[in-house]
Amino acid sequence: MPVNMIVCCKQVPDPEAPPAVFKVVNNKMTLPPEVKPVIGQYEEFALEAALKIKDATGGKITALSLGNNFVRDVIKKSLAVGADELVLLEDKAFEDGDSWSTANALATAIKKIGTYDIIFCGRQSSDWDAGQVGLGVAEILGIPAVTLARKVEVSDGKAKVERVIPDGYQVIEVTLPAVIIVTSGIGALRYATLKGIMAAAKKQPVVWKPADIGLEPSQTGAAGRRSKLDKLFQPVKESKCEIIEGETVAEAGAKLAVRLREAKLL
C-alpha cells in the first residue's frame, strides 16, 4: 500500500561550522556569510526514513518547511533526493517563532495538505535544539507520536518503529496516521542523483503565507510565541590547557602519562 508522508525540514546555519564563528550580537546569533545554510541534520535523517519507506512500499513524500528567505538550492535538496512535493511556509511573519508557534503553523499547513499516513520530523533542530515541534504537531492534530526512531517499517496501516532507549531499543507498534520523530541510526541521507538534481531544478515549491493556511500574522512567528526569549549570550570560557611537548610526539605521549601521575589524576 503506498504511504503518504510529510517530512518537516528546517533550514539552519551549518551546525558543523567551527564554534569560534558563532557570535551573538544584540541578542541574535550572527554568522559570517561563509557559513552556509543546510537542512538540519536530524531532518536529513527524517527524509531518509521517508525515502526508505518509499523504496520499500511506494508512496508520496511532501517536504514541508517553515521560515523566511529560504535558499532555494538548500531546501530543494529534499526534492533532489526524492521528495515529490515541497511546501514552504515562507513569510516574514513566520520568523522568530518558538516551538508553539512553529508547531501550530506546521499542523495547520498539514491539515490543509490533508492526506497523510506518517509525518516525519527530526528529534531536534540544529539551531535551537528544543526537541518539541514534532510532539507539538502530534498533539495539535490529535494523533500518536513515537520519538527517537532509528528504524521504521510500515504494513497494514501500522508502523513498526525501533525507538532508542538509554540501554538499547524498543520495538513499538503504532497505528497510523502518526508522527514519527527520527534520531540518528536511520542511516545518512542518500546523495542526490544527477537526474534528481535536474528534476528538482525544474520543480517549483508551493509557497504559503499565513493567510493561505488561515492564520493571522499575529498567531505566527514572534507574535505567536508563548515563551519569551529574554537574552541570548555566550558564557566566557578561558582556556587553561597545559600542552605537553616532547622531542617526538610519542615522547610527548609518555610525558603526558608522567604528568598525569604527578598531578595524581590517574
Next chain:
Amino acid sequence: MAEYKGVLVCGELADGKLASITTELLGCGRKLADELKEHLSCLLASDAVGEASKEAIASGADKVYVVEHPTLKEYQADSYMQVAEKLAKDVSPRVILIGQTSVGRDLAPRLAFRLGTSVTTDCLNLSIDAATKLLVQTRPVYGGNAQAVFTSESMPQIVTVRAKAMSPLERDASRKGEVIPTKIDIDTSKVRTKILETVKEEAVGIKLEDAPVIVSGGRGMGGPQPFQTILKQLADLLHGAVGASRPPADNGWVPEHLHIGLTGKIVAPDVYIAVAISGASQHTAGCSGSKHIIAINKDPEANIFREAEFGVVGKYEEVLPAFTNKLKELLAG
C-alpha cells in the same frame, strides 16, 4: 481562573529506586519552592512505587503523589500522559520540573501542548525573578555555542532539566512530608502504541555513566577498529569505559549507547580522555561536567584544547601507544 501555586517534580524510578535525576530535580525544586515560599510536590507513577516515595521526602519533597497502575510498568506516552495531565490540573502548580531524560524528552512537550502552555527543554540553570515571580530558564542553544534565557507567562511553567546540572540535597530521613496515594483511572483504549519488544544493547563491563575514567574517540579515529583495540586497552588499564562523540556513532563504528554529547549520554567522570575529538560544542555538552579533561588531537587549533586541562598535539596513533605503555609502567611501579 485557577490559581497556580507550588512546584511539582515529575519523578522517575530506576530499578525500583528514585532515579538520580529525580533527586537532582527535588534539590533544585526545594530551592525554588523556598524562594516562592510555596510547597514542593513530587509525582511518582509506576506499577509499584514502594519505598521511593519516602526517599522523595528525604530528598526534599513536601508531598508525594503516588500513582500505581499495572500499565505504568514501562513508560508509554499515552498512559503516562493521562496521569501527568490529570495531576497537573488537580495540583495546579506554578512550575513543573521534568528530567531531560529518555522519558522526560518524550513527555514534557506533549504535556505542555496538552495543557496549552510552553516548555523550555534541557535547562542548565533555573531561578525565580524576585519582581515577577516568574521562572527564569537558561538553556544551551546552537549546539551549545550560546545560551538563551527564557521566561513564560503561560502557566504552568514547564521545564526539563539536564542530568547532573543540579545538585541533590543531602539526604535527610528525618524530613517530614506526606505520601498521598492517588487513584487515576487510565483508559487503556486510548493507548495508541504497543511495545512489542524491549532489547538491551548495553555493552558488558562498566557503564559509561558510572565509569570513573572514560576514554573517548572521535571522527579522527577513522574507523571502528581502534575503539576495540587502542582505546579499549587504555580504558581497561584505567578500569574505565570507552565512549565516542557523535560521528563514530552515526557512522556505526560504535553502538549508539556509547555516544556522549547533547543528543547522547551526559557523563561526568573524574577523568575524560578525548582522543581525536575536535570538541564541537555538541560533544562537550555531554562531557563538560568531567573533573579533568585530557585531549589528544593532531590539530592544535581544535576546540577540545579550550576545554581540556592537559593536552598533547599529535596523531593518536603515535601518542596513545607511548602514553599507555608509560602509564602501565608507572601504575605497576
